[in-house]
Amino acid sequence: MGAAPELKGEARELVRQAVAIPSVSGEEGPVARFLVEWMMERGFRAHVDDAGNAVGERGHGPLTVMLLGHIDTVPGDIPVRVEGDVLHGRGSVDAKGSFCAFVAAVAALPETALAGARFICVGATEEEAPSSRGARHVMRQYSPALVLIGEPSGWEGLTLGYKGRLVVRVRVGKDNFHTAGEGTSAADDLAEAWFRVREWAAGTAGEGIFGTVQATIQHLSSGTDGLMQVAEGTFGLRLPPQLTPAQAEAELLDLLADLPATLTFGGHEVAVRHPRDNALTRALRVAIREQGGRPVFKVKTGTSDMNVVAERWPVPTVAYGPGDSALDHTPNEHLDLAEYDRAVRVLASALARLAGDHPA
Known part of the structure; x- marks a missing residue:
């Protein structure tokens, strides 16, 4: 026709x-x-x-x-x-x-x-x-x-x-300190969180790109008011069929549990x-x-x-x-x-x- x-x-x-x-x-x-x-x-x-x-x-x-x-x-x-x-x-x-x-x-x-x-x-x-x-x-x-x-x-x-989707928002807040001192900055901890998420995503490799987690940075920022440092990041995850948003959320909470970071999640799509x-x-x-x-x-x-x-x-x-x-x-x-x-x-x-x- x-x-x-x-x-x-x-x-x-x-x-x-x-x-x-x-x-x-x-x-x-x-x-x-x-x-x-x-x-x-x-x-x-x-x-x-x-x-x-x-x-x-x-x-x-x-x-x-x-x-x-x-x-x-x-x-x-x-x-x-x-x-x-x-x-x-x-x-x-x-x-x-x-x-x-x-x-x-x-x-x-x-x-x-x-x-x-x-x-x-x-x-x-x-x-x-x-x-x-x-x-x-x-x-x-x-x-x-x-x-x-x-x-x-x-x-x-x-x-x-x-593919499915999960959006991860990571916030690190800590007391300000002199850069000559020991320890990590809020931005350092946020960067560490991203490196771990990226490595975790790479380790999920399945059949082609459709079977693998894709992770991208959507937003990064850091700053201080002289008393407190705050670093914030938003990571976007594209999820394969074998990984639900709820499963990914649980794995990331465990992966980043030792960091002084608060995680919130959104954009859940299976x-x-x-x-x-x-x-x-x-x-x-x-x-x-x-x-x-x-x-x-x-x-x-x-x-x-x-x-x-x-x-x-x-x-x-x-x-x-x-x-x-x-x-x-x-x-x-x-x-x-x-x-x-x-x-x-x-x-x-x-x-x-x-x-x-x-x-x-």
Whole structure:
């Protein structure tokens, strides 16, 4: 199934306009209203929900398919422009391009597909924030049979999993002393904490980077008021499936127990990896091949709303969307619109196939 010429133009204009509306996490209202209006004009039952999500539904069949993307972005003003077949702008890749591809594909579905399934498009809020407000709200409202997560995978890529996350905040406070004296400074103790965390992470090596803890420094500072020294650091950990945030937390508390440091933890996300072979992956693989592509399975070292909803929605799940994820959050974020067109066609074909596999 291919997108009609008029849909191609509408789909491109949809993503261009969506990207042109700023929507840093917590400020998604204007773009959510725009998306709801676009969907309503094309026959969706659409509204902005209590979490600020843009929600649109089409179809009335027995199979419920959730298409969960996010419409917030990280900060950064990139002038929105189309040069040839390339759309530049914050959110073009991460991840308004993916959500607009979802919406455009569902808008293109024929009545026969709508009789076989109910398609729910959710443009979620605050995915780029620790709260994941939109996904946490919507996962309590629905019980889908299949889930698509809107994240850039490349139009031939199917992302099956994301690593987990833990954020460690370390604070060392101690009486000030002359640097000619004996002992360690608060900054010395903080540095020692980081060296131990880094060595611990390296010792967790598993199968490739997806099976290993990745540790990075997100923040370091130290200072004194003349009486007290204070050093603070924030370490970000990306966790493999075999290590939960709770397990990592316990190991780090033990590892740093002899240091005069206070540890606090946040950003807990459990790693997730879904199976390769199910109705959803099969439909997408067939659709990718129809467009001349070669399906590629992927796992990602970051996190997404897939991590958030996995426990409550233990069903076939894939992250899919156009764009190069290496451009996420960068000053050069841009989307190839020809690839976006292919992703829309892939999605429309796969969704129609799924609806046909579950006739009313």
